[in-house]
Amino acid sequence: MPARRVVPIHLTKAATLSLNKACAIAGVAESRLGAVPDATVLTLQAEALAGALADAGLEKADIDGLFVSGAWGRLPGLQIAEYLGIQPSYSDTTMVGGSSFEFHLGHAAAAIQASLCSVAAIVYGSTQRSRKDRYIFQIRSDLGYQYEAPYGLPTPVGAYALAASRHFAEYGTTSEQLADLAVSTREWARRNPKAYRREPMTRDEVLDSGWIATPLHRYDCCLFTDGGGAAIIVSPEIAKTLDKPPVWLLGQGESVSHAQISEMPDLTVTPAAVSGKRAFDMAGVTHDQLDVVEIYDSFTITVLLTLESLGFCKPGEGGAFLANGRTGPGGEFPLNTNGGGLSYCHPGQYGIFLIIEAVRQLRGECDERQVADAVLALVSGTGGVLSSNSTCILGLE
């Protein structure tokens, strides 16, 4: 191949400071969560948006940027704008799975920096539990999926199971180590009144919960709930006028590597390896400076692979990193402090809730589960089948 004429910008120095403090998160909120039979996917987004606006001290009329993701309806970006009565001058409907909202946060920062909008709303909702409008074990057979469809791999869980099988074989990772993450995450959920599963859970209960697809058990898998969430993203000028302390975006990176698990370049390295490096470089912080970490936990293995790819530990060390309650309350590495997708809620695309929890931790609003003196947080969303990742580093002034 000839030498490339164009050097990718993410490999150049020019990118590293570009979104640092370009925007702040001014308000966050969930809708009702869990099983919400008396709501549509639009109801829940309106609930979440109203809560986030109140949290920010802003009004709907202030919104000029709208960031939407979902697989509901025909054209979600139009439907929700119409329902809410917003005519945004800037729209983004990036749909890369559950991580879409971390992508949105970076895109909102860029749009605000370019003066294309100044108050952006990120909204999400799902009624997958009550309305059965998303079937988790659905198998597609069109386009690239036709080469996987005959084999009956339940998606997405089976794809994550294949990645886990590879990590187990390469590094000796065990089900016990993954179970310990599920238990630590449950311990956080027990301290969150909004969490769906709050009863105590032991390692043995995870290991005895039954196979879904080896080596993943039922309790290695996230919940299947309804719910919505929203975040209000504002320009630095607006952030400084608001009552609550702004939570600044210090760094963000994103990467997409594949759509189907058979196409994943390396089953043990996620796109977080690319996006994380960019986020850290942009923020100018190091791993040991972080106070709290929120990592997408669609499955226990998702967290392990993401931690390794982000560089919190070396390849193969993720199992030991998670074991024995290290990530639970009182542990040395506070992780998924709301109880995560495993125990708090998981309405299909969970990424918005990572942002919500990080903001609340940095503002000191988390009561029983509060991480003391948290000023720096990392949020890392994974979507598809380990396909997409956006990592954001957030901090107080």
Added chain:
Amino acid sequence: MADDELPDPDSEPFWQGCAEGELRYQRCNACDAAIFYPRAMCPVCGATDPAWAVSAGQGAVHACSVVHRAPPALADKAPYAVLLVDLDEGFRMMGGLAEGDPEKIAIGDRVSVTFREGPDGRPAPYFVSA
């Protein structure tokens, strides 16, 4: 797209190969990359119009999972194994285990391709221990 719209223009030679007992893949005319699944542009170098080739059907298991909670259409077949196989020509694909104990197949095992009817009745590549 429904099943009855398969094969599509990209996949027709592949599925025709399966019907004839051949595992077909593509090779890039420009950079020689092995390409699977079939497509109109080399995902490595961007050259168009890759050439078709026939695999010897020998490879090694790269990853495997035994599915216990199967999609409804396959519920009576569970537990069954799903594999990712690295073919010796340099490409990876998903496959099922055509015969044998799904709990016994392991990463690193050598396998060879065979063709069986998939759930939609079309012959598809499966694997057996070599």
